[in-house]
Amino acid sequence: xxxxxxxxxxxxxxxxxxxxxxxxxxxxxxxxxxxxxxxxxxxxxxxxxxxxxxxxxxxxxxxxxxxxxxxxxxxxxxxxxxxxxxxxxxxxxxxxxxxxxxxxxxxxxxxxxxxxxxxxxxxxxxxxxxxxxxxxxxxxxxxxxxxxxxxxxxxxxxxxxxxxxxxxxxxxxxxxxxxxxxxxxxxxxxxxxxxxxxxxxxxxxxxxxxxxxxxxxxxxxxxxxxxxxxxxxxxxxxxxxxxxxxxxxxxxxxxxxxxxxxxxxxxxxxxxxxxxxxxxxxxxxxxxxxxxxxxxxxxxx
Amino acid sequence: xxxxxxxxxxxxxxxxxxxxxxxxxxxxxxxxxxxxxxxxxxxxxxxxxxxxxxxxxxxxxxxxxxxxxxxxxxxxxxxxxxxxxxxxxxxxxxxxxxxxxxxxxxxxxxxxxxxxxxxxxxxxxxxxxxxxxxxxxxxxxxxxxxxxxxxxxxxxxxxxxxxxxxxxxxxxxxxxxxxxxxxxxxxxxxxxxxxxxxxxxxxxxxxxxxxxxxxxxxxxxxxxxxxxxxxxxxxxxxxxxxxxxxxxxxxxxxxxxxxxxxxxxxxxxxxxxxxxxxxxxxxxxxxxxxxxxxxxxxxxxxxxxxxxxxxxxxxxxxxx
Numbered sequence: 072x073x074x075x076x077x078x079x080x081x082x083x084x085x086x087x088x089x090x091x092x093x094x095x096x097x098x099x100x101x102x103x104x105x106x107x108x109x110x111x112x113x114x115x116x117x118x119x120x121x122x123x124x125x126x127x128x129x130x131x132x133x134x135x136x137x138x139x140x141x142x143x144x145x146x147x148x149x150x151x152x153x154x155x156x157x158x159x160x161x162x163x164x165x166x167x168x169x170x171x172x173x174x175x176x177x178x179x180x181x182x183x184x185x186x187x188x189x190x191x192x193x194x195x196x197x198x199x200x201x202x203x204x205x206x207x208x209x210x211x212x213x214x215x216x217x218x219x220x221x222x223x224x225x226x227x228x229x230x231x232x233x234x235x236x237x238x239x240x241x242x243x244x245x246x247x248x249x250x251x252x253x254x255x256x257x258x259x260x261x262x263x264x265x266x267x268x269x270x271x272x273x274x275x276x277x278x279x280x281x282x283x284x285x286x287x288x289x290x291x292x293x294x295x296x297x298x299x300x301x302x303x304x305x306x307x308x309x310x311x312x313x314x315x316x317x318x319x320x321x322x323x324x325x326x327x328x329x330x331x332x333x334x335x336x337x338x339x340x341x342x343x344x345x346x347x348x349x350x351x352x353x354x355x356x357x358x359x360x361x362x363x364x365x366x367x368x369x370x371x372x
Numbered sequence: 373x374x375x376x377x378x379x380x381x382x383x384x385x386x387x388x389x390x391x392x393x394x395x396x397x398x399x400x401x402x403x404x405x406x407x408x409x410x411x412x413x414x415x416x417x418x419x420x421x422x423x424x425x426x427x428x429x430x431x432x433x434x435x436x437x438x439x440x441x442x443x444x445x446x447x448x449x450x451x452x453x454x455x456x457x458x459x460x461x462x463x464x465x466x467x468x469x470x471x472x473x474x475x476x477x478x479x480x481x482x483x484x485x486x487x488x489x490x491x492x493x494x495x496x497x498x499x500x501x502x503x504x505x506x507x508x509x510x511x512x513x514x515x516x517x518x519x520x521x522x523x524x525x526x527x528x529x530x531x532x533x534x535x536x537x538x539x540x541x542x543x544x545x546x547x548x549x550x551x552x553x554x555x556x557x558x559x560x561x562x563x564x565x566x567x568x569x570x571x572x573x574x575x576x577x578x579x580x581x582x583x584x585x586x587x588x589x590x591x592x593x594x595x596x597x598x599x600x601x602x603x604x605x606x607x608x609x610x611x612x613x614x615x616x617x618x619x620x621x622x623x624x625x626x627x628x629x630x631x632x633x634x635x636x637x638x639x640x641x642x643x644x645x646x647x648x649x650x651x652x653x654x655x656x657x658x659x660x661x662x663x664x665x666x667x668x669x670x671x672x673x674x675x676x677x678x679x680x681x682x683x684x685x686x687x688x689x690x691x692x
Contacts, residue, residue, distance in 0.1 A: 072514060080514055083504040087564065090501060093546075094539065094561030095527060101538035114541070155432070162425040174429050176677060177436055183669055183680070185622035187643050188662040192439040194647070195446075195655055202655060204438065234436070260414070266421040288529065295531035298625045316534070323537045324629050336537045343534040351529035355522070 099344060106338035112331035123338040132310060132318075140314040142225060143232075144293040151233025152289040153282065156240025161270060163241070164248045175245065178238040190302035193231050197303075220304055224311040228300045235299065236292075240285045247281040248274060284358050291350045295343050316343055447660035465656035469664070473657060474649060478634040480642065487621055487638040490552050490559075494620030495613045497560035498567040502612060506571030507597060511583070528565035536629065543630060550633045555626045563619060567612045574608030575601065611679040618669055618680075639665045 072080075109119050127133065159178065163171035181189055196204040199218035206216040220227055251274065259269045275282075297317035300306065306313035306321055313321065323336035450460035468480065508514075509521055539558055540549070548554030578601055586596040627640045634641070643661050650657050673680065 080508060080512060083508040086501040087505040087568065090561045090564055091527065093542065094558055097542050098535035098538035101541055102535060105538060105541070158428065159432070162429050165422065165425040166429065174433060177433055180673060181436065183618050183622070183673060185640060185665055185669065186624040187640055187647065188666045191647065191658050191662045192443060194651060195442060196439065198652070204442070265417065292531060295534050320536065333537055340534050340537050347531045347534050351526045354529050355525040
């Protein structure tokens with residue numbers, strides 16, 4: 072490669088390089104550095120060694136937060152991001168293709184909806200008075216209104232996030248199911264297998280990699296994203312729906328109880344950053360890298 | 373699903389069971405009878421599964437339809453009986469288009485313009501950054517390519533949201549806090565790995581022969597890219613542009629966290645304020661404002677779906 076070619080190559084990568092350094096590299100370093108300070112709203116770099124991490128160990132709220140995080144991630148994953156997604160994919164690939172595509176589009180819509188609009192729809196559905204969808208349906212059955220967010224906070228965030236999460240698995244599973252050679256299904260049918268047996272012994276074993284792939288990917292995103300929880304419950308009532316990532320956010324930017332605890336928030340985020348890096352490296356090693364790394368065939372520049 | 377019915381047990385076929393005597397013929401007929409019964413039963417079973425599939429899809433999708441339907445109906449209705457059934461057409465919920473819901477709100481149209489600017493800025497940035505890098509990754513052989521590819525893939529899976537607290541500091545240091553360009557750059561940065569990824573896929577799909585023949589004909593690599601490659605990857609460009617536009621348009625967390633100044637709000641901040649002030653009080657206003665905000669997304673969703681579907685599986689949003 073000549074000098075000119077090398078320069079040309081550098082130009083092609085320059086914008087990406089700048090963006091990566093400024094918005095990934097730098098913030099990652101700042102997160103790490105900040106977690107060794109007690110930085111607050113004054114934004115002073117006052118290094119305190121491991122004091123922030125001692126505070127993490129001593130925080131009496133953290134066991135609760137941790138429990139919330141595990142419960143939230145597990146149930147959303149099991150019931151929606153994998154469970155419902157799989158059922159939707161199985162049903163959508165069974166019905167005619169056109170119907171399947173409409174259903175798929177409908178389920179992708181929440182993912183593209185502005186989060187605050189999605190939140191407003193749920194505020195209406197969950198409204199504690201008769202004005203809300205659920206309570207007006209209950210009223211038809213003669214049951215008094217329920218304050219859903221206060222009474223069932225965890226269920227609320229599992230459902231609201233799950234409805235968004237299900238589409239990812241649905242799309243992946245549907246295309247995996249469609250790519251199963253027809254011969255297998257026919258062979259199973261010829262052997263007199265019922266639909267359930269087909270699913271159990273033909274479909275599921277053949278899509279185990281996509282299943283694993285979606286589970287791994289969605290676990291990571293459930294542990295790190297909190298936007299919809301922030302909108303629908305704000306982490307409340309009284310920390311009942313505050314997960315780890317939302318706790319870090321609320322410490323730094325949250326309303327009443329936060330003192331712009333950037334140092335402490337950064338320390339909690341650092342855990343997620345490390346987890347995120349490790350998981351994404353592991354994820355791509357396990358699932359995609361080999362198939363995409365084929366060498367290009369043209370060498371001239 | 374005609375082919376599924378292709379009979380489980382069609383009598384005798386291909387098994388060398390040609391009936392030889394009268395007696396065997398009878399036997400065979402009887403056997404065929406049972407087998408046909410089996411086919412009939414199989415057909416019924418398939419139908420039952422089909423009905424179950426439809427019933428399932430409809431029942432789980434109904435709440436979604438109800439939610440979006442409510443946005444539209446409620447914003448034009450003077451009253452909803454039982455919170456569900458609309459009655460009385462009205463435009464009063466839309467008065468926020470001409471007068472501010474509360475005096476301290478920024479101008480709606482300026483806010484809308486900010487949103488357009490953020491969304492198109494994100495789209496243009498992601499496209500401009502992804503195109504050259506994806507080209508290099510797909511078509512140029514150089515040392516370290518595999519490492520950069522690995523990095524792009526890791527960044528694609530990495531949850532950028534975890535860096536939010538530090539990004540706030542970085543933006544402040546760069547003087548970009550409280551402004552659209554700051555959020556624009558952060559959002560574009562978060563979407564670029566996906567953009568590179570999708571574009572690389574499109575470049576990879578262009579046949580080597582096409583590019584090679586252009587090179588053999590004396591075109592430079594840049595000419596070959598511009599004249600031969602670019603037209604073929606335009607669907608990919610459209611896909612990431614539409615996708616980034618929608619995510620820029622919809623962006624919530626970075627807008628409400630990084631932009632305090634109402635003059636630089638996008639609609640996300642504006643409607644967030646409406647939610648803060650009118651939640652539980654005025655669902656008419658809430659739904660009308662939400663519909664106003666989501667309308668461009670719905671239009672793109674309806675008319676650019678073939679592009680969108682190419683990217684959505686890569687979802688940068690973990691879907692919580």
